[in-house]
Amino acid sequence: MRKFINKPQDVARETVEGFLAVHGDRFEAIPGTLAVRRRRLRDKVAVVSGGGSGHEPVWLEYIGTGFADAVCQGDVFAAPDPHSIAQAAKAVERGRGILFVYGNYSGDRLNFDLAAELLAEEGHRVRTVRVADDVAAAPPGRARDRRGIAGGYFVAKAAGAAAEAGLPLDVVHDVAARVADATRSMGVASGAGTVPGTGEPTFDLPEGHLEIGMGMHGEAGVRRAAMMTADDTVDEMLERILADRPVPDGDSVSVLVNGLGATTRAELLIIARRARHRLTRLGLTIHTLHLGNYATSQEMHGFSLTVSATPRELREYYDAPAWASFLTGTKEVSGA
Template sequence: MGKPKKLLNNPVDVVTELIDGLTAACGGDLRRLDGRNAVVRTEIADGKVALLIGGGSGHEPMFPGFVGPNLADGAPCGEVFAAPTPDLILDTLSAVDRGRGVLMVYGNYAGDNMNFDIAAELAEEVGIVTRTVRVWDDVAAAPLDRITDRRGIAGDFFVIKVAGGAAAELSDLDEVYRVAVKARDNTRSMGVALAAGSIPETGERTFELPEDEIEIGMGAHGEPGIARRKITDADAIAEEMTDRILADLPFSAGDEVALLVNNLGATTCMEMLIVARKVHHVLKARGIAVHRTDVGSFLTCQEMAGLSITLMKLDGELKRYLDMPARSFAYSRA
């Protein structure tokens, strides 16, 4: 398989140029932070608990695409597949802080964990109070008794959406943290890869996968999944993934859930809707009600072919914040 064709200028400028494009597309709602690779809302209410998200670039629209009202207030953006630096995170924390503290939400990866922790220590030295929620929704990444070793994948979106609503409404950082932890702890995901994405600066693919094979549970960067096998039909793949997700929390009859079917980059809407249909069938057979379904691109890996399925178990509080109106480049809800 050859290198993918991409519309780029100088590959080393991709993060800077994507942020330029994002801020231009948002019509003044976002601004670049002092010429650096971070975006913040142009209007953040005084006295608001702030929500900071962020991570490596290359997964757009995650993370900067979810900065907006009732979502995040800012996002530092690392280089492609690399964590943002502690000084960039600190500067973004300073830009969004309104005196009530800042909740940080990001995927559970070693580089992000280290750099956000360093930034939190530096923020404390200048009087900014922070709390951290690491998202570890990928059920394929580690067994349940090692849940804190799991990766954060598209379930980040549901946690961000709930945390954003809570941060817009609640004035206490600890309460926002509590809600975000509940959202994280009730969210489970699994992905399937059909073909690799690539690294823009080199053009090299992130992994090798034979044309007639898929990998169940592969991570967003090409990290190993739980099984590699010959490709089969969509219903069989969707049912296996859903069954594994349901067994993990576990979800059970009488539960109400939110469903996310996420495009990893090069999967068509047709394919995602076919999978969404089957997930609905599986859930109905288990006596699980679907409160809402979101289908689209939330966390991608360049042109990786494949998708992920996310379920969040809901209660009244989570449902309320999940359903709050929101507006950003990548997601809006009236």
């Protein structure tokens, strides 16, 4: 075992405990669950997100001012149970409705939908936005079957910003859904991560090769290839992303360069340099460019690229000041 953990079955719980050990002034545990909530809640739509542990900072740290009000995690790479999700939602609901935002994986869909049914039976209004940004997961005709990866950052931030602005539930849902529809991502890896306790890689990859389009849990990509340069890899990924969701010449896009856990910051900077160069040459304006670990897969070596079309009428939600524990180099606001 090459991980600094205790018992494998305690990883998810102790991860939450560690988060609260650092940020307990802003957040608190919801008893009986792997969920946390903001300590200081406003009278607004409640935004609730979650998913499997092991991908931190998503979703555990996607909480704070301008993000979620509560986050409910499951075990490593496993969906949270519906009763815990419902309990988390009720802990932050203030009579203005609840918006669920989460990645489009089968277990998450099932359990969040069951939670929504439980809440509806008690009279709560619930809307849902699923993040399905991975262009490699399914063709355009089956876009609803796509999994969510790092593009959830833009969706979560837009939902949080709209809720902080005091907008009603249907409008918050519409803003988040529009950003989700405008967002496309793709990942690539040259080395797998391992699930704590198993000691086995999430996928097998010959030395000197990379997996193009793999998923956050090691799902197979669109093809395998001999290791390529950073520039060639970025070019192929952007070609696939923009073919799936074309952006007209002259329009603005927001870009996310995301490390998957073991990728060095130097590599990510080299990748970001090429992404800006290519997108600018294609006639697009870079509205924002984010870089760092936003959605990881244990110690997977690789990265994902996200391009989110950013029309003028949505920019206020991309640009709204926000605070979350993992953010660096962005506008921050006090309080949580």
